[in-house]
Amino acid sequence: MGDLKEYRAEIDRIDRELVRLFEERMEVSEQIGAYKIENGVKVFDKTRERQKLDEVKGLAHGAFNQHGVEELFSQLMSMSRKKQYAMLEKRGAGGRLPFIGVDRLDTDHIRVVFQGVEGAYSQAAMTAFFGEDVNSFHVARFRDAMEAIAEGSADYAVLPIENSTAGIVADNFDLLVDFENYIVAEQIIPVEHVLMGIKDADLSSVRIVYSHPQALAQCEGLFQAHPDWKAEPFGNTALAARKVAQDGRKDEAAIGSAFAARRFGLQVLKTHISDEEANATRFMIVTNQRIFRKDARKISICFELPHSSGTLYNILSHFIFNNINMTHIESRPIPQRSWEYRFFIDFEGNLAEPSVKNALRGIREEAINMKILGNY
Incomplete structure (x- = not known):
């Protein structure tokens, strides 16, 4: 039995030979790539690669080595493909992607749709991106918004895609597959909940607080500090704000955005009420055109x-x-x-x-x- 230095020297010799053979293989792979480009042959030949993997696997001895050889050659062929893809692009044979680069998005004389109601965070995202004076309308469902831009009744849609604490909006991921609509921008809105009530209300007068169940859960500390308050789940934060404004009762309050408070003429009774301060929602700006900004x-x-x-x-x-x-x-x-x-x-x-x-x-x-x- 030899010593460790001798074994390592032998491994080094084998590795040098492997590198030499790898480079030799890649040179041949490049020649194959040139042939494919000249003759319009696809780079990826799944049947040929499967045959090759079965062949080299059969040359190895033992289950462990057979599995290892299959994985090794799978990666070798993957690297060869990547080399050939790069050759296609370098020789201008890569084709064009079906998207047009633009210097800026057209935001003149447009109509924008958002999901939700007046005062929703989606509307806040829309005004942050397009401005307060944008021509807009709102719909009840995410799908309705995607259909609006697909059929041309709106130029852009504003939809939430992810919240930093609650995670993804799964339905909207699926809608991106269902429709030929495309993301052209994003807008991140901090979720900064406030407690709002009518003009004559104050903290001492509040007895019941309306909001979306998720918003109520995000402000648990507020209710711990006011154990006599009742948390009442509602459809969403904007609808809760609208209810408080319409009821006009001093003992009612809502949790939502300062944007919603302004929209419904409510006063902010308390700010920074969320248990988690680092909370934001990412909204996507979607259109039916295959365009992208050059930057x-x-x-x-x-x-x-x-x-x-x-x-x-x-x-x-x-x-x-x-x-x-x-x-x-x-x-x-x-x-x-x-x-x-x-x-x-x-x-x-x-x-x-x-x-x-x-x-x-x-x-x-x-x-x-x-x-x-x-x-x-």
Whole structure:
């Protein structure tokens, strides 16, 4: 039995040979890529790769080595594909993405739809992005808003997509798949709950507080400090504010935004009432046009994957090889297909960048039903 130094020297020798063979393999892969470009052959040949994996797996001895060889060659072929995708882009054969870059969004003479009622956080997000004087209307459901821009009765829709404490708005992820509408901007609104009442009310007069159940739960400390107050769940924060304004009773108050208080002519009785101060909601600005601002820095996509081992790992490797920073990943069950999932990913970049085009080409070829949801 030899000593450790001898074993390590032997490993070093083998590794040098592996590197030499790897570079030799990549040179041949580049020649294959050139052939594919010249003859219009797709980079990803799933059948050929499966045959190759079965072949090399059969050359190894023992279950452990067979599994290891399969994983090793799976990654080798993945790297070869990425090399060939980069060649396509470099030679101008990558094709054009179906999105048009614009210097700015058209916000003149537009109509905007938001989900909810007057005074809702969605309306606050809309006015923060488009201004107080924007021509707008509101609808009851998220789907109604998406249908409004799909049919052209509105130019833009403002919809919540994620809250920093409550998580994603799952329905809106699914709607991005159902409609040919695209994210062109986002607006983040701090969720800063206040207690509001009519002009003659004060803290000593309050006996009942209305709000959305989630908002009530986020202000538990307020009710602990006022054990004689009754928390009454209501449809949403804006409707709660409207009820208090319409009832005109000093013993009623609502929890919601200062924006809602202004909208319904209420006075703010107490600010900073949330238990969690770092709370914000991210809203997406959506349109039916395939456009993106030329200075956009975030991209959202979704895709489905074959139900087999390693598929998600291989897809995510396209971000690594192209030095792209992925910022968010979410999975959603696919309707009518039990135990199958669709993935939603946000990452940094612009659709005009070669590295982004390269990554998206690879993902499009290897995933199922990839869709670019927007660049914003």
